[in-house]
Amino acid sequence: MRIAVFDTHPYDEQALSAANASVGHSLDFFEERLYDKTVELAKGFDAVCPFINCRLGAVVLARLAQLGVELVLLRAAGFNGIDIAAAGQAGICVARVPAYSPEAVAEHAFALLLTLVRKTHRAYNRVRDQNFSLDGLEGFTLHGRTFAVLGAGRIGLCALRIARGFGCRLLAYDPYENPQVAAEIGFEYASVERVLREANVISLHLPLTDQTHHLINAEALAGMCRCVVIINTSRGGLIDSAALIEALKRGQVGGVGLDVYEMEEGVFFNDLSDRPLQDDTLARLMSFPNALITSHQGFLTCEALHAIAVTTLESATAFERH
Ligand code: NAD
Numbered sequence: 001m002r003i004a005v006f007d008t009h010p011y012d013e014q015a016l017s018a019a020n021a022s023v024g025h026s027l028d029f030f031e032e033r034l035y036d037k038t039v040e041l042a043k044g045f046d047a048v049c050p051f052i053n054c055r056l057g058a059v060v061l062a063r064l065a066q067l068g069v070e071l072v073l074l075r076a077a078g079f080n081g082i083d084i085a086a087a088g089q090a091g092i093c094v095a096r097v098p099a100y101s102p103e104a105v106a107e108h109a110f111a112l113l114l115t116l117v118r119k120t121h122r123a124y125n126r127v128r129d130q131n132f133s134l135d136g137l138e139g140f141t142l143h144g145r146t147f148a149v150l151g152a153g154r155i156g157l158c159a160l161r162i163a164r165g166f167g168c169r170l171l172a173y174d175p176y177e178n179p180q181v182a183a184e185i186g187f188e189y190a191s192v193e194r195v196l197r198e199a200n201v202i203s204l205h206l207p208l209t210d211q212t213h214h215l216i217n218a219e220a221l222a223g224m225c226r227c228v229v230i231i232n233t234s235r236g237g238l239i240d241s242a243a244l245i246e247a248l249k250r251g252q253v254g255g256v257g258l259d260v261y262e263m264e265e266g267v268f269f270n271d272l273s274d275r276p277l278q279d280d281t282l283a284r285l286m287s288f289p290n291a292l293i294t295s296h297q298g299f300l301t302c303e304a305l306h307a308i309a310v311t312t313l314e315s316a317t318a319f320e321r322h
Contacts, residue, residue, distance in 0.1 A: 001047050003048070004030060004041060006048060006050045007030075008030060018309070023317060035055040039060050039063045048072055052078055055081055056087070061092055065091055070091070071094075071095065071315075074097070076096060078235075097307070104300070105205075106161075109155075110159070110162055112231050112233070116255035142163070142201070143168070146169045148198070149171075149202075149203050152187075156172065156206075161185055171195050171198060173192050173195045197224070199228065200229065201229045203233070204231065204234045208237045218243035222252070226251075227254030228254060229256070230253060232261075236264050239262070241263070244285070256285075257294075258285070258291070
């Protein structure tokens with residue numbers, strides 16, 4: 001198949017080209033994101049391969065169909081950037097990569113957590129300035145603390161396994177309980193209220209839906225252990241950022257590690273005139289020394305990129321044969 005790969009970086013190109021060596025599709029790489037202003041680039045291709053930050057609504061999808069595109073190969077798990085019903089109406093098939101490396105995201109959650117609890121980000125900056133003072137750098141050990149996940153799916157379970165290695169007491173909230181896996185890993189299912197009340201560390205691993213939007217709001221934050229550490233590698237909309245800023249100010253929250261944030265769309269689309277960066281929430285969050293923010297990079301390991309490339313190309317081959 002002739003595939004136009006959008007929003008590419010050297011690491012995507014490398015992973016897809018390597019995986020394609022034994023498959024033989026024709027790949028063209030574009031740095032542009034796929035949306036209404038770039039859709040004409042898809043002319044002459046059978047498939048487009050966008051990343052998570054694409055915006056494929058009814059108009060773009062209809063134009064893609066007119067240009068001869070039959071398949072969207074989304075190289076990500078979340079498909080909130082694509083109007084699936086409109087794709088169906090346009091006669092376009094959509095494939096995604098439902099799971100590639102839960103370990104990558106869970107390990108990134110721990111990278112954020114360990115940095116926060118041992119304040120290594122602050123020590124690193126000091127030492128670079130030839131300042132070896134320890135003042136204000138006292139941390140705490142994870143051993144013996146209560147580590148909880150909200151959402152015990154693929155990534156949440158990986159996070160619980162890692163936390164077990166640190167000697168934490170483990171809690172999880174998930175609407176679908178699996179007693180067998182709880183016994184195997186050694187965690188206890190609990191209500192959201194109990195997780196919020198008892199956990200010293202809360203790591204979010206549930207999808208963003210109407211039910212989970214702002215699950216961590218002012219009321220939830222007020223009910224948490226004092227100095228709780230919150231890690232979000234899932235989706236920004238799970239946390240009410242304004243309420244989080246207030247809780248950080250009060251010292252209710254001891255640390256927060258965010259790989260994702262509500263205003264992320266504004267950040268990634270600030271090159272697009274129609275989606276300017278709306279507010280200064282991110283800057284306000286970054287002003288707290290105990291807020292650690294990364295750029296939605298939880299997935300970004302060579303293993304995950306390889307798995308994404310392989311599954312994407314397998315989907316193209318399956319479509320070609322169907
Ligand atoms: P998954 O589908 O395996 O697990 C999600 C879990 O959440 C499931 O067990 C489900 O039962 C549970 N859940 C659903 N609704 C819930 C609710 N209302 N309350 C509590 N739990 C609920 O998904 P996953 O692969 O573990 O991914 C989790 C999230 O991680 C994804 O939704 C995605 O947003 C995010 N993610 C982030 C990155 C990154 O780079 N930072 C990469 C991949 C995925």
